[in-house]
Amino acid sequence: MIDFSIPEDTRLLVDTVRRFVETEVQPLEDVVEQTAKVPPDALAVTKAKAQKLGLYAMNMPADVGGGGLSCVEHCLVEEEFGKTSDALIRRVFGQVYPMLMACKGDQVERYLLPTVKGDKICAMAITEPGAGSDAASISTTAHLDGDQWVLNGTKHFISDGDIADYVILMALTDKEKRARGGITLFLVDRTTPGFKVARTQPMMGHRGYGHAELAFEDCRIPKAAVLGEVGGGFKLIMQSVLQIRLAHIGARAVGMAQRALEMMRKHAGERRQFGQLIGDFQMVQKLIADSATEIFGVKMMVMNAAWDIDQGKDARDKVSMIKVAASEMQGRVVDRAIQVFGGMGFSKDLPLERMYRDARVTRIYDGTSEIHRMLVARSTIKNGLQL
Numbered sequence: 001m002i003d004f005s006i007p008e009d010t011r012l013l014v015d016t017v018r019r020f021v022e023t024e025v026q027p028l029e030d031v032v033e034q035t036a037k038v039p040p041d042a043l044a045v046t047k048a049k050a051q052k053l054g055l056y057a058m059n060m061p062a063d064v065g066g067g068g069l070s071c072v073e074h075c076l077v078e079e080e081f082g083k084t085s086d087a088l089i090r091r092v093f094g095q096v097y098p099m100l101m102a103c104k105g106d107q108v109e110r111y112l113l114p115t116v117k118g119d120k121i122c123a124m125a126i127t128e129p130g131a132g133s134d135a136a137s138i139s140t141t142a143h144l145d146g147d148q149w150v151l152n153g154t155k156h157f158i159s160d161g162d163i164a165d166y167v168i169l170m171a172l173t174d175k176e177k178r179a180r181g182g183i184t185l186f187l188v189d190r191t192t193p194g195f196k197v198a199r200t201q202p203m204m205g206h207r208g209y210g211h212a213e214l215a216f217e218d219c220r221i222p223k224a225a226v227l228g229e230v231g232g233g234f235k236l237i238m239q240s241v242l243q244i245r246l247a248h249i250g251a252r253a254v255g256m257a258q259r260a261l262e263m264m265r266k267h268a269g270e271r272r273q274f275g276q277l278i279g280d281f282q283m284v285q286k287l288i289a290d291s292a293t294e295i296f297g298v299k300m301m302v303m304n305a306a307w308d309i310d311q312g313k314d315a316r317d318k319v320s321m322i323k324v325a326a327s328e329m330q331g332r333v334v335d336r337a338i339q340v341f342g343g344m345g346f347s348k349d350l351p352l353e354r355m356y357r358d359a360r361v362t363r364i365y366d367g368t369s370e371i372h373r374m375l376v377a378r379s380t381i382k383n384g385l386q387l
Helices: 008-035 040-052 071-081 086-093 098-102 106-117 233-268 282-310 316-341 352-363 369-383
Strands: 122-125 141-145 148-159 166-172 183-189 195-200 211-222
Touching: 008 040, 008 071, 008 086, 040 086, 071 233, 071 282, 098 106, 098 233, 122 148, 141 166, 148 166, 148 183, 166 233, 183 211, 183 233, 233 282, 233 316, 233 352, 282 316, 316 352, 316 369
Parallel strands: 122 166
Antiparallel strands: 141 148, 148 211, 166 183, 195 211
16 A cells, blocks of 8 residues: 655645745745845845744755755655745755765865855856756866866856855866766865856846856865865766756746646636636636646656655656656646736736746756656666656
């Protein structure tokens, strides 16, 4: 017998997050969209409330000050996060990358603990103009010169790169080995000479936080700035990115789609045309029914993969499937919601216009839909469908 019930303490946590998002975070969305900034005063108050409730850095282990959530719990919480904007999620609840658990020695006090506490902001610097989904093809280099590493290269589309206190930089330390032992992660402070923010790149959506182009020109950092092991960077990234994709894309996509569906449901029961509620029209019912069905399907996929991860199982294929299914599902659901609302759905008076723009990029970042389809196909051809 399979038990799909959620423990009471987990349910209470999810309910707390849901209320917090609805009452404290969503009211800030309009000003973020209008100004492209999270208002500092309101943020300080809201972030402090979240921290007091234990809602900051919930993805990190409890022994470093995080929430200590299981993968299933993390995904349930991220589902609620998905009902607001990415900028507010980052600032209010924290964007703390799990690979920071590889910090050792002085790195723990200097980087890991302050980031979990919300005193420092970290950015992940992987993507380059010539290396997107194919992360192993990066050209940024690091070579050892005495007791210092010398960094040279350019990164772009780096979320929070313009304001981060430090970045986790992925660089080549062996051009021959590359992903097989030639890529290393480094902790690089923004104040390091030779490290500069070249520009902030304007984006279609995800307003309220920067997407920066970073330049490293003979940037010298201590030998001890390696995160993890020399040559172990690609493996560390791949281990960490699995749960990030599942939670930040899969679970958040479910949350955004649920919000859009709820808006559709209410509107269909209130809006009248041709003398009757639009919810009585079969074509509107189809838009709602298809959305509800797809949301349920993706949520079950997310929960199943999260459970596998909690059991120590290999969920790479499932997460690739979810990356495709979730990102494409949320785009369809938000599009349907706009159709149900008609002209008002297309206006900026409702959050659907923002959600439509924000949803589009999820089919691109963390591996495009095409790349993940290729990965699933290759694995299925080689091993069969492993569920």
